[in-house]
Amino acid sequence: MEMSEIEKYVAPLAVQEAVRILAAGAVTIVAGGTDLTPQINEGRRVYAPTLMNIRRIDQLSRISVDGDNIRIGSLATVAEIRDNELIKDHAAILCQTASHFASEQIRNAATVGGNICNASPAGDMIIPLLVLRAEVELARWQDGAMTVRRVALDQFFTGPGKTVRRDDELLTAVVFKRPSADFIGQFRKSGPRPALEISTVSVGIGGDIKAGRFSNVRVAFGAVGPTPLCGKQTEAALEAKILDHDVIQAAVHAAQQDASPIDDIRATEWYRNHLIGVFTEELLNNVCQN
Numbered sequence: 001m002e003m004s005e006i007e008k009y010v011a012p013l014a015v016q017e018a019v020r021i022l023a024a025g026a027v028t029i030v031a032g033g034t035d036l037t038p039q040i041n042e043g044r045r046v047y048a049p050t051l052m053n054i055r056r057i058d059q060l061s062r063i064s065v066d067g068d069n070i071r072i073g074s075l076a077t078v079a080e081i082r083d084n085e086l087i088k089d090h091a092a093i094l095c096q097t098a099s100h101f102a103s104e105q106i107r108n109a110a111t112v113g114g115n116i117c118n119a120s121p122a123g124d125m126i127i128p129l130l131v132l133r134a135e136v137e138l139a140r141w142q143d144g145a146m147t148v149r150r151v152a153l154d155q156f157f158t159g160p161g162k163t164v165r166r167d168d169e170l171l172t173a174v175v176f177k178r179p180s181a182d183f184i185g186q187f188r189k190s191g192p193r194p195a196l197e198i199s200t201v202s203v204g205i206g207g208d209i210k211a212g213r214f215s216n217v218r219v220a221f222g223a224v225g226p227t228p229l230c231g232k233q234t235e236a237a238l239e240a241k242i243l244d245h246d247v248i249q250a251a252v253h254a255a256q257q258d259a260s261p262i263d264d265i266r267a268t269e270w271y272r273n274h275l276i277g278v279f280t281e282e283l284l285n286n287v288c289q290n
């Protein structure tokens, strides 16, 4: 195991201070620590010389309306998202996902920014955020000033644990357009021990239901490939359709085509594919009933 020693511990109070620290290089960011700590303990990762705890940056915890958008600060915890009235009213799929996340102890520490930056193909909060067509905000210090760029979440992940985030960028928020009043979103996941294990597979489906027709459909899958992914064929099978038996069966078939499951110690390819079909059908039936 590679040895590492923390030479400096910093806990900035402002985003600007944090990005200046990042610009100096060789920094490990810690938010809730629920991914980082086990990775360090198991020797899968080493600390950089500077450890930067971002939990004291109050500004990053806010959940707010920003024009037509809803903005969730990267430090919002899974428990805070679950209990937030704004999120309940406009993006209940996030509350639904948050309720099925780990244990209360973990939900109180785990942040949405950490879930996204850890970039696990099974990261739960990523799935409803893909359904909501979210973007992430990345801030960095450049030429004496702070600059911010936005990246669509479906362009953010490049592989397991890998993203387009530069080492000197801080994920400050996740932003999505406030869904229409017709929007309905549903999430379902499985795990060998419900809520205390990383999901075997997860499915998120959302769109607008108007006069029985499902439109602006977005489908996302977790833990079926190297990154969380959007189900383009499933979306096409559902777009502008009335959700009758035949349409739902076509969507189930498309979902199994979209998902390219991998065999691992948690589940076989056959089982994942089976679950993708079962969950897709179940979620579409829920959409019909709402």
Ligand SMILES: Cc1cc2nc3c(=O)[nH]c(=O)nc-3n(C[C@H](O)[C@H](O)[C@H](O)COP(=O)(O)OP(=O)(O)OC[C@H]3O[C@@H](n4cnc5c(N)ncnc54)[C@H](O)[C@@H]3O)c2cc1C
Residues within 6 Å of the ligand: 028, 029, 030, 031, 032, 033, 034, 035, 036, 037, 038, 054, 074, 100, 101, 102, 103, 106, 109, 110, 111, 112, 113, 114, 115, 116, 117, 118, 122, 123, 124, 125, 169, 170, 171, 172, 195, 196, 197, 198, 199
């Ligand atoms: C017992 C247990 C159960 C779990 N169950 C689930 C589950 O059901 N579903 C699930 O999805 N996950 C689960 N997890 C994983 C973990 O809790 C989540 O991924 C959590 O959201 C990570 O957030 P954090 O704030 O703790 O991240 P941290 O561990 O602090 O950070 C994770 C990574 O992101 C980086 N990072 C954090 N914040 C930022 C930022 N703002 N900008 C840039 N980089 C950043 C860190 O450097 C690190 O690489 C579980 C973990 C444990 C220990």
